[in-house]
Amino acid sequence: SRNIRLAVIPGDGIGTEVVAEGLKVLEAVGAKIDTTHYDLGATRYNATGETLTDETLQELRGYDAILLGAIGDPSVPPGILERDLLLRLRFELDHYVNLRPVKLFPGVETPLADTRPEDIDMIVVREGTESLYAGAGGVLRRGTPHEVATQDSLNTAFGVERVIRYAFAKAAERPRKKLTLVHKTNVLAYAGDLWMRTLNRVAADFPDVTTEYQHVDAASMFFVNQPERFDVIVTDNLFGDIITDIGAAIAGGIGLAASGNINPDRTAPSMFEPVHGSAPDIAGQGKADPTATILSVAMMLDHLGLTEEAARVEQAVADDIVERLAGWAGRTTHEIGDDITARVAGGA
Ligand code: IPM
Ligand code: MN
Numbered sequence: 001s002r003n004i005r006l007a008v009i010p011g012d013g014i015g016t017e018v019v020a021e022g023l024k025v026l027e028a029v030g031a032k033i034d035t036t037h038y039d040l041g042a043t044r045y046n047a048t049g050e051t052l053t054d055e056t057l058q059e060l061r062g063y064d065a066i067l068l069g070a071i072g073d074p075s076v077p078p079g080i081l082e083r084d085l086l087l088r089l090r091f092e093l094d095h096y097v098n099l100r101p102v103k104l105f106p107g108v109e110t111p112l113a114d115t116r117p118e119d120i121d122m123i124v125v126r127e128g129t130e131s132l133y134a135g136a137g138g139v140l141r142r143g144t145p146h147e148v149a150t151q152d153s154l155n156t157a158f159g160v161e162r163v164i165r166y167a168f169a170k171a172a173e174r175p176r177k178k179l180t181l182v183h184k185t186n187v188l189a190y191a192g193d194l195w196m197r198t199l200n201r202v203a204a205d206f207p208d209v210t211t212e213y214q215h216v217d218a219a220s221m222f223f224v225n226q227p228e229r230f231d232v233i234v235t236d237n238l239f240g241d242i243i244t245d246i247g248a249a250i251a252g253g254i255g256l257a258a259s260g261n262i263n264p265d266r267t268a269p270s271m272f273e274p275v276h277g278s279a280p281d282i283a284g285q286g287k288a289d290p291t292a293t294i295l296s297v298a299m300m301l302d303h304l305g306l307t308e309e310a311a312r313v314e315q316a317v318a319d320d321i322v323e324r325l326a327g328w329a330g331r332t333t334h335e336i337g338d339d340i341t342a343r344v345a346g347g348a
Pocket of ligand 2: 241
């Protein structure tokens with residue numbers, strides 16, 4: 001069989017540093033993968049004015065998967081690279097599932113009192129192509145005291161149903177088989193109604209899955225005082241953005257949070273990236289934790305059907321983490337990458 005073709009977009013800031021470690025681990029796992037680098041991000045934008053050309057986008061469609069580091073740099077006005085590069089990729093490649101596990105590995109410190117690893121083990125299925133992220137809205141009388149800015153949340157029956165179906169299927173695979181819809185139906189009447197009706201309709205096809213509903217504000221509170229309530233969560237794009245940062249905070253911090261922008265229909269490549277950003281303040285200093293990227297590589301392997309390889313990477317991370325309590329403080333980005341790579345290579 002042919003090799004897997006992977007497009008790599010290291011991006012900006014610590015993105016390049018953490019991706020280098022992710023690729024090291026990927027190589028050690030021994031899968032047949034060819035990588036091609038794309039220098040998209042701030043450097044390219046500052047040199048050429050390009051964010052993502054139609055031609056590059058077309059080329060990217062030809063890969064089996066994409067690995068992305070981080071996008072964003074203080075030299076570029078905020079929002080340009082985020083919208084025209086990162087969000088454009090998610091939208092154009094139809095990444096309608098933004099999969100974000102929130103899992104406390106044994107040995108990782110959580111800010112929550114009396115919390116054990118088994119208390120924090122959930123998967124957030126964040127919708128990835130709609131909601132307030134769709135860019136619908138407009139402005140009138142900009143810059144005047146009478147300025148009016150609207151930002152509309154776009155929710156389609158098609159878009160809501162497909163992500164909810166995916167979340168039900170995910171929940172059905174897990175021991176607890178519980179799905180929580182997180183929204184704000186008490187205020188967002190139209191969108192909330194669509195999500196709630198869709199949840200209830202699709203539930204009929206998944207009789208083994210228990211469903212629950214929570215408002216996003218209450219869910220945010222339960223993340224910190226009763227995280228064990230959650231198994232699989234399905235939610236809209238913006239709520240998912242916010243609660244997965246809370247999720248990262250309770251499960252050991254942003255240095256460990258992995259994600260996959262998934263196109264479940266496989267009409268385009270899925271894209272894997274750490275939840276963290278480019279962190280320009282610590283870029284180039286070897287301080288970034290590459291673990292989130294390495295765990296994203298594991299998610300990618302799993303998506304590509306390399307289940308055994310994915311499990312090996314995740315186990316190597318878990319083993320590495322257990323030893324962090326003793327030796328964490330001094331290690332650089334490279335050293336963490338090397339240690340995890342050695343474990344993967346040794347199979348130990
Ligand atoms: C994330 C990020 C992005 C988002 C930004 C950079 C556009 O916060 O991946 O969570 O809001 O989705
Ligand atoms: Mn975010």
